[in-house]
Amino acid sequence: MSGASTPDTGPDVRPQAGPGRAIVVVRVVVGAVGVLVGLYGAYLFLSRQTQSRQLVSAAKYLVGGVVLNDLLIALVVLALGFVVVRFVPPVVRAPLVVGGVVLGSVTLLAIPVLLAKGRKPDNPTLLDRDFVGGWWVFAAVVVVSVVAWIVVRLVVARRSPA
Amino acid sequence: MKVLDPQTLPGPKPEHFTSRLRSPAVAARIGMALGIAFGVCFVTGLLSHYAQNPTQPIPYPSSPSWGYRLTQGLHVVTGTASVPLLLVKLWTVYPKLFERPPSLRARQLLLTGLERVSILVLVASSIFMLVTGLTNTASWYVWKFGFRPAHYAMAWVTIGALLVHIAVKLPVIREALLHDVEDEHSHDRPTAVDQGVMSRRGLLRTTWLAAGTTVLLTAGATVPWLRTVSVFGVRSGDGPQGIPVNRSAKAAGVTATATSESWRLEVSHGERSVALSRPDLLAMTQRTETLPIACVEGWSANGTWTGVRLSDVLALVGADADSDVTVSSFQENGPYYTVNTLQKTFAGDDRTLLALMLDGEALALDHGYPCRLIAPNRPGVLQTKWLGSIEVQA
Numbered sequence: 001m002s003g004a005s006t007p008d009t010g011p012d013v014r015p016q017a018g019p020g021r022a023i024v025v026v027r028v029v030v031g032a033v034g035v036l037v038g039l040y041g042a043y044l045f046l047s048r049q050t051q052s053r054q055l056v057s058a059a060k061y062l063v064g065g066v067v068l069n070d071l072l073i074a075l076v077v078l079a080l081g082f083v084v085v086r087f088v089p090p091v092v093r094a095p096l097v098v099g100g101v102v103l104g105s106v107t108l109l110a111i112p113v114l115l116a117k118g119r120k121p122d123n124p125t126l127l128d129r130d131f132v133g134g135w136w137v138f139a140a141v142v143v144v145s146v147v148a149w150i151v152v153r154l155v156v157a158r159r160s161p162a
Numbered sequence: 163m164k165v166l167d168p169q170t171l172p173g174p175k176p177e178h179f180t181s182r183l184r185s186p187a188v189a190a191r192i193g194m195a196l197g198i199a200f201g202v203c204f205v206t207g208l209l210s211h212y213a214q215n216p217t218q219p220i221p222y223p224s225s226p227s228w229g230y231r232l233t234q235g236l237h238v239v240t241g242t243a244s245v246p247l248l249l250v251k252l253w254t255v256y257p258k259l260f261e262r263p264p265s266l267r268a269r270q271l272l273l274t275g276l277e278r279v280s281i282l283v284l285v286a287s288s289i290f291m292l293v294t295g296l297t298n299t300a301s302w303y304v305w306k307f308g309f310r311p312a313h314y315a316m317a318w319v320t321i322g323a324l325l326v327h328i329a330v331k332l333p334v335i336r337e338a339l340l341h342d343v344e345d346e347h348s349h350d351r352p353t354a355v356d357q358g359v360m361s362r363r364g365l366l367r368t369t370w371l372a373a374g375t376t377v378l379l380t381a382g383a384t385v386p387w388l389r390t391v392s393v394f395g396v397r398s399g400d401g402p403q404g405i406p407v408n409r410s411a412k413a414a415g416v417t418a419t420a421t422s423e424s425w426r427l428e429v430s431h432g433e434r435s436v437a438l439s440r441p442d443l444l445a446m447t448q449r450t451e452t453l454p455i456a457c458v459e460g461w462s463a464n465g466t467w468t469g470v471r472l473s474d475v476l477a478l479v480g481a482d483a484d485s486d487v488t489v490s491s492f493q494e495n496g497p498y499y500t501v502n503t504l505q506k507t508f509a510g511d512d513r514t515l516l517a518l519m520l521d522g523e524a525l526a527l528d529h530g531y532p533c534r535l536i537a538p539n540r541p542g543v544l545q546t547k548w549l550g551s552i553e554v555q556a
Contacts, residue, residue, distance in 0.1 A: 023332060031329030038283065038322020044315035049307045057306035058290075065289030066282065073249070074256050081181075084359060093359035102372045105246035109296060109376060110394045118301030122412040123528075125401035126301060134393025138379065 091153050099146035103139060110135065168262035176257035176351055181358040183365050186349045189254040190331075190338035192369055196247040197324060199240040200288075204321050206237035210458060211314055213541050216503040224511040227538030231456035234541070235384035238460025241295045242380050246372035248288055250365070257351065277330055284323035287316050299383075299396050299459045383461035397461040402526035405455060405463050408542065411527040414493040416548045420531050425492075427516070427533055431479035431554040438475070440532045443518055446470045451513045457542040467536045468519035472509055472552075475516060481554040483510040489535055492550030499543045503555070508537040516549065 049055055080100070084093055112118070113131045120126060169175075213222050213230060223229070263274035294313050297304065305312075328335070334349045341347050343362045360368070382392025382399070389399050397406045411417050419425060426437035449471050456462035473483035481487075484506045491500040508514050514537040518525060525531045530547030537545065 023336070027329045027332050030325050030332075034322045034325025034327075034329060036322070037325060038319050041315050041318025041320070041322055044318060045312065048311040048315060054307040054312075058312060061290050061293060061305060062286040065293060066286050069249075069252055069285070069289065070256075070259060074253070077253060090359075094364065097359050098364075098368045098371065101246070101250070101368050102375055105249050105372045106375055106379060106394075108249070109242060109245040109292075110379075112297045112300035112302050113394050113396060115302070116300070117304075120301075120410070120413065122410040123407055125397060125406035126408070127396060128398050128400065128406075129393065129395065131394060138393055 091157060092150050095146045095149040095153070098149075099142045103142045106138070107135065166266055168264070168266055171262055174260045176261050177353040178260075179257035179351075180353055180356040182350070182354050182356060183358045183360070183362055184254045184257055184351075184354055185362060186334050186338045187341065187343045187345070187347070188362050188365055189251060190335045191343060191366055192247055192251045192254065193335070194339070195370075195373070196244060196251055197328070199244045199247060200320065200324060202240045203237055203244070203291075204317055206233040206240075207314070207317055209233050210237065210541060214499075214544065218505055221505060221507040222539075224507050224513070224538045224540075227453050227513065228456075229539040230541055231384065231454045231462040234456055234458060234460055235381070235462060238295070238299055239377055239381050239384075241292060242299075243373040243376045244288075245292055245296075246369060246376060248292065250369045250372075252285065257354075280323055280326045280330070283319065284327050287320040287323060290316050291320055299461075301396075301459075384456075386463075395461075396459065397463075399461075399463055401463075402528055403465070403521040403523060405465050405520065405529060406461060407528040408457055408459075409547075411531075411548070414491075414548065416491075416493050417527065419492050420527055420548055425532055427475075427549055428551040429475055429479050429553075430551070431476070431481040431485075432556070434479045436478050438478075440518065443470050443475075443516065443533060446474060448518075449512075449515060451515055451536070451538075453513060453515075453536055453538050455536070455542050455545060462542075465536070466521050467515055467517040468522070469515040469517035469533070469536075471512060472504075472514045472516055472535075472537075473512070475552065476509065476554065479554065485509055486555040488551075488553040488555060489546045489549065490551045490553070491546050491548045493548055500546070502544050502546065504535070504537065504544075508540060511538060513538045 045058070046055075049058055084096060088096060107114075110131065113127060113129075114135060116127045116131060118127055210230075210233065212218065263270055265271075291313065294305070294309060294316075298309055298313070303309065337347055337349060343366065378388065378391055379394045380392055380396075382388035382390070382395035383397045385392075386399060389395065399406065401407050411420060423439075426439055427443065429436050429438065447470070448468055450466060450468045452464060452466050454462050454464045472487075476483060476485065476487070486506050487504045487509050489502055489504050493500050504514075514535070517530070517534050517536045518532070520526065520529055525534060530549070533549045535544075535546045535549060
């Protein structure tokens with residue numbers, strides 16, 4: 001507030017001091033709270049998963065997730081992007097990418113139900129859908145939408161020669 | 163002292179990534195949506211853990227009866243919607259992975275190293291939370307650690323790392339959000355100028371579309387009118403008497419005891435105790451309540467339950483309706499929740515029933531026959547099935 005600029009004082013370095021300092025304070029406080037919250041979580045984790053097999057299993061998931069994303073998913077997406085830019089006509093690219101992001105990310109998160117390893121013979125109400133059949137319907141809806149969008153783009157492009 | 167210039171180190175560099183979609187303008191916006199989703203997950207998760215605490219310094223409320231259904235439904239829906247958000251977010255910042263520290267001087271290395279570690283912790287714990295959460299909703303246990311304590315502890319790690327990340331990036335986030343998403347600004351990488359296949363706004367819309375699609379395709383497990391569309395919902399909502407089952411009578415090994423004429427509900431209060439058979443309970447005043455059963459795994463369904471008010475049963479042993487009680491199932495070697503504390507807010511609530519009927523018929527064996535607990539706004543795992551005893555706490 002004290003650093004608010006007024007028209008008659010001309011250029012002044014102080015107007016920056018008010019919000020600037022406030023941001024520094026916010027950053028320090030948020031950062032410090034974050035460190036404390038994170039350390040509390042680490043303490044909770046280590047105090048409740050005390051057997052080495054639990055820690056090894058948790059470490060596999062922690063490291064595995066990062067490796068899977070940074071080395072597998074990222075590289076596959078890079079390769080797909082390369083293919084799209086090199087070999088796919090411009091009018092098709094955006095619909096293809098939108099369809100790919102929706103279908104790809106939703107398929108990834110649906111893996112636990114698609115594999116349905118949690119199904120139990122004594123409980124037919126658990127995972128009681130035909131998830132694979134549902135996936136085919138979903139994939140078909142995405143493909144039809146992408147094709148329809150491409151057709152619309154082609155028609156629009158032909159009508160307005162620019 | 164002459165130090166090596168880190169820029170000369172071999173390997174991919176941020177400059178090699180040229181799409182202007184990989185911009186802080188996009189990352190900050192998706193990051194904000196992800197931050198809100200994680201915040202909702204964290205708060206609803208804390209509520210769920212608190213609701214399962216035997217002792218509650220601030221009593222967990224019994225109203226609204228659909229409160230837990232809402233918070234735990236939100237927990238799983240926002241967690242699931244975070245998957246596309248996190249994937250696109252990580253895609254936009256991928257070039258950062260190959261950034262070199264500005265110099266190899268100790269101070270600079272330490273600062274860069276600390277920031278890198280905080281991001282590593284954030285990414286690793288975020289993926290951990292989403293993977294364990296999603297597999298848990300599908301009852302798929304592939305790990306050797308305890309899901310509940312690990313998911314809970316790692317939530318604190320994730321939120322802590324997220325706060326550190328926000329603190330570090332606040333100036334970038336602020337500048338990105340103050341400008342239009344399509345504007346170039348000082349935090350853009352100079353080489354990231356390729357138009358790519360769509361606009362930045364187009365990428366944002368794609369991300370919201372993917373996140374919205376996950377909600378439509380999964381939320382039917384708790385939102386009845388989405389059931390036909392939710393092809394990836396863990397439950398269709400169907401089951402005996404229109405309610406899904408988490409643990410069957412067979413899995414709990416209760417069939418013989420549950421169907422035996424000799425079953426009695428033992429109710430005790432200090433020296434006083436009664437043993438009630440199912441006909442004894444049916445002879446008492448019957449009440450009907452419509453209450454949801456809402457699982458920690460996010461699915462939920464409404465049921466029309468008929469049975470005896472818990473407070474009426476407590477009166478038989480001279481106990482005040484406002485008492486904490488210990489509720490026990492007769493399942494043997496069951497999980498931790500077969501014995502739990504029902505706090506006085508629930509025990510004293512008129513809607514809390516010892517249910518004998520569901521949807522106008524005798525309770526199905528899988529729903530807890532001969533008698534189960536049903537209380538408003540309570541986690542499903544604590545709505546004890548196959549009741550064996552109720553003990554008023556001193």
